[in-house]
Amino acid sequence: MSEETKDDNAPAEEVTEEVKASAEAGAPAEEVAAPAEEVAAPAEEVAAPAEEAPAEEAPAAKDEAAPAEAAPAEEEKSEKLKRAEEILRSNAPASARGEDLENAFEKVVHINRCSKVVKGGRRFSFSALVVSGDREGRVGFGFGKAQEVSECIKKSSEASRKDMVKVNITENTIPHPVIGEHGGGRVMLRPASPGTGLIAGGGVRAVVEAAGIKDVLAKSMGSNNQANVVKATINALEQLRTKEEIYSLRGKKLAEKKAL
Numbered sequence: 001m002s003e004e005t006k007d008d009n010a011p012a013e014e015v016t017e018e019v020k021a022s023a024e025a026g027a028p029a030e031e032v033a034a035p036a037e038e039v040a041a042p043a044e045e046v047a048a049p050a051e052e053a054p055a056e057e058a059p060a061a062k063d064e065a066a067p068a069e070a071a072p073a074e075e076e077k078s079e080k081l082k083r084a085e086e087i088l089r090s091n092a093p094a095s096a097r098g099e100d101l102e103n104a105f106e107k108v109v110h111i112n113r114c115s116k117v118v119k120g121g122r123r124f125s126f127s128a129l130v131v132s133g134d135r136e137g138r139v140g141f142g143f144g145k146a147q148e149v150s151e152c153i154k155k156s157s158e159a160s161r162k163d164m165v166k167v168n169i170t171e172n173t174i175p176h177p178v179i180g181e182h183g184g185g186r187v188m189l190r191p192a193s194p195g196t197g198l199i200a201g202g203g204v205r206a207v208v209e210a211a212g213i214k215d216v217l218a219k220s221m222g223s224n225n226q227a228n229v230v231k232a233t234i235n236a237l238e239q240l241r242t243k244e245e246i247y248s249l250r251g252k253k254l255a256e257k258k259a260l
Helices: 002-091 149-162 202-211 226-238 243-250
Strands: 105-118 121-133 138-146 178-182 185-191 216-220
Touching: 105 149, 105 202, 105 226, 121 149, 121 202, 121 226, 138 149, 138 202, 138 226, 178 226, 185 202, 185 226, 202 216, 202 226
Parallel strands: none
Antiparallel strands: 105 121, 121 138, 178 185, 185 216
């Protein structure tokens, strides 16, 4: 009897074991649900960076605003520099400023090359003679030396602008005949009637053209050295005197011209 009861009780234990097995079989369903929650969690994480994005863009906006603020500061500095340059230019003499006038004239009269023989070969140097003027009665010349042509021309150009002489011009020509001399150079200049033009050549033509003379007769009667010819021409222009200056030195007054 006890054995049958034991056999009857056994199925009950088996049933309980089946229930446990079914319970264990239902566990994966819960586990499947759990990943669904985990999938939802990354969605929230994805949303979070979307919210953080504006925070990262904010510094960029600040950086863009910073150059906008820096631009006015740079403009103020540039304006101050411009004002300083204008003050320096206004205080500096015209020759130091190197102002480029509308009628400015500059011409290279002669370029000379000199070679020096050394152990490694030849070394070349250049010298240039430049005449410059404003075509309004001021003219000068300059001489410069350098290892390159462009540099020697630049030096001579600056020198010619620094030392300019005033020339007396009367009705686009010279007031009277004159002869200028320097070393072996000898140049004669004579006034010419309107429309004659510049009857001159070489260094003489460059000097009278830079001075603003339009009608003149010239003749070189001495050395052909360009430097001496240019210096002799400037010497002749320095000797020019107007009628008013000559009368004032003699203590006389010009007769007043009456209308016809």
